[in-house]
Amino acid sequence: MNEQGNHAEAAPKKVTTYQEARLQNTANLRQLVVDAAAIILQEEGPEAVTVRKVAQRMDCSTKIIYSLFTNKEGLAQQLYLDGCKILSNEFESTSQSEDLQQYLLNLAEVYWEFGQRHTSYYKLMFGGAFADFKPDEQGMKGTVTAMRRLLSVIVSAQEKGLIAGNSTPELIVGTIWSSLHGVIHLYIGGHLGSVAAAHVVYEQTVFQLASSLFAPAAGSV
Amino acid sequence: MNEQGNHAEAAPKKVTTYQEARLQNTANLRQLVVDAAAIILQEEGPEAVTVRKVAQRMDCSTKIIYSLFTNKEGLAQQLYLDGCKILSNEFESTSQSEDLQQYLLNLAEVYWEFGQRHTSYYKLMFGGAFADFKPDEQGMKGTVTAMRRLLSVIVSAQEKGLIAGNSTPELIVGTIWSSLHGVIHLYIGGHLGSVAAAHVVYEQTVFQLASSLFAPAAGSV
DNA sequence: TTTCATCGGGTAACAGTGTTACCATATAAA
């Protein structure tokens, strides 16, 4: 059925199929699978990521995938981690500012951009696109790592006495993340209309967050 | 195969199956289908709502369902509307308060309770549980109707000059809803840990929202 | 009453999905 016997005319570029990897004894088959899944995810959305389709793209049977991952959810967990890495990188490369409030605004905008440019990842990670998917322990760690910059801003602001109240920085980050996520997710779900309309809501939310957190403590200004 | 010929020993209670409805010429077959789907939704979650299972519970073939709804999404749209009605009722029966800020807190708590007690509905409506599900025009109207109380609070507060700035009430409601939704949805997705932990985030979020909205305009107190 | 036509509805199929049992084959060990 499959005419893969003659791999002479096969892709002369990079090792992306299982057949090529087997010939070269490539060890990181696992990464190859994740890469294939990631391409499908980004090109066709979370629902299109099926075990059979990944196998087809790798030019192998589904057995390979099930020998590398316990099941489809295991593959999703890895994609979740990869998504955390992407988000983390975007956060890390966000222009810092002496003004911590401004830095927070920058990070918030980067998070919005992540949701827009990597919508499929966003749906997979935080959107509930996979039925009953919840990040495992490793995934939770990845999330915390990704949110590191957000946490450090709050910690710094607290140290400088810019934030009133005595909430833990983790709790504050939780509220920030939740509020930002809420807008993005409602928009993705079609509840907020156009992108423009959604972004207005996002800006307003960010403004309210900042003004609430960085409120002058009891009657300055 | 199906021994439904002898409907003598069939359910002596209420008309819930197609067979009984046909005998009595019951007109609202559509409602019967939605009811069956709603039971499955609440008992087994959104993923368990399949056309076959609904048909089985109605004791009829899937053909009936497809003659009443264009497809499964059509059924989901109706469930969305029903969910809006439930939420709307909960909002309507929320104890009002002269203190508009307190009233807002009450509504926020009711929204949290809706997410907890009707989690399956919440997942279906706002959780992205159905792949690519977006509410249609009628659904959007249902959403607006459900959020009516939230809107009226903001309008009243603006009329009384309790809210600074010149945002539209719709925009403000958007930010409130988004923030509340963000916490509930992240919790449902397993990102916020225990219910208790999530509710702390929720309370903090509500507090920040209220303190930001009802902030004293430029140096009172 | 008998014939015909229409239409409602059940069965079974199609094309998918995740997952796994089975089996052949290729490789490693003896």
Added chain:
DNA sequence: TTTATATGGTAACACTGTTACCCGATGAAA
């Protein structure tokens, strides 16, 4: 060279949404 093992592909199972087909009941016409 023969045996043992592990590797991996095929095909199946139990599902899913959706629809083509066909049968039987019910209405109208003769």
